Amino acid sequence: MNSNTFRMPAAVLLATGTVALLTAPPASATGGTPAGGEGRSGAVVLRTGLDVGLLNKTVHVPLKATLNEVSAPATAEKTALTVTLDGVEGNKPVSVLRADVATSKATANRTKAEAEANLAKARVHVPGLPLLSLIEVEKVTSKAVCEAGKKPVASANVLGTVTALGKKVTLTAGGPTKVEVPGVGMVSMELSAAETTSTTAAAAALRLKVAVNPLNLNVAQVDGEIVLAEAHCESPKGPAPTTKAPEQPDIKTQTGTGTGGATTGSGTGSGSATDANLAETGGGSLTPFITGGALTLLALGGGALFLTRRGRAQ
Secondary structure (H helix, E strand, C coil), X not given: CCCEEEEECHHHHHHHCCCCCCCCCCCCCCCCCCCCCCCEEEEEEEEEEEEEEECCCCCEEEEEEEECCXXXXXXXXXXXXXXXXXXXXXXXXXXXXXXXXXXXXXXXXCCEEEEEEEEXXXXXXXXXXXXXCCEEEEEEEEEEEEECCCCCEEEEEEEEEEEECCEXXXXXXXXXXXXXXXXXXXXXXXXXXXXXXXXXXXXXXXXEEEEECCCECCEXXXXXXXXXXXXXXXXXXXXXXXXXXXXXXXXXXXXXXXXCCCCCCCCCCCCCHHHHHHHHHCCCCCHHHHHHHHHHHHHHHHHHHHXXXXXXXX
């Protein structure tokens, strides 16, 4: 398994005497179009913004980390995230996320921007609770598509069973689902609704509000937010792609012209469909006279031939 390891010393914050509460920025769609004409997109599999309070020190250590965060064009497929915090769990790496599948992908050009994030068989842990998963999910996905000239689309799904602090839960779109375990703490889970504007789209599959006080392994409390499977995009500035219509066969209407022919518009000609048919077959008003003349000539010729032969015979 691939892993990302972050080390965050507590001494830096101790010197400043500040208490940091780092929360993950929500997936949101905002107006505006990207410069340069190309679209923009990005995705992240997991984002943490946690404040870890230590038991034996008056200090709060920020745990701000991401897994597989990409901006177009890019892809990532790491499946594990570990973080090392000074003074936490004996300075050993804290396994924040382990998953069978953890992928993110983002693409963008002048016609389309698209991003997606996927998690499968994922287990999320927080400092102080190494043996108990904060949450386990079968599969979560998010996708955002922004195409030039079209309304952006965003979707997020949580599939299969969800377990929080060892309890199976049923998530609803009506509001957050809270799970509380005495002596451990509480986690509030919310299905993040997809959000779109005329040019942007964003979605996160699952958002967790964390408030646990394990009082174990030198951890007094953990507060903050965790986001699973986040995707967002901005539409390209260029025009929408055009689809060429299929060519139609060139069919021309044939019309007759001249005297006695068929006409297609207003005119003074007296032609009709009957006249047009006669013209096509060689008929017309002079046909009887021509036929009669031909027969007369044929009779005269036959009579002359008969007289000639008779004269020779005498």
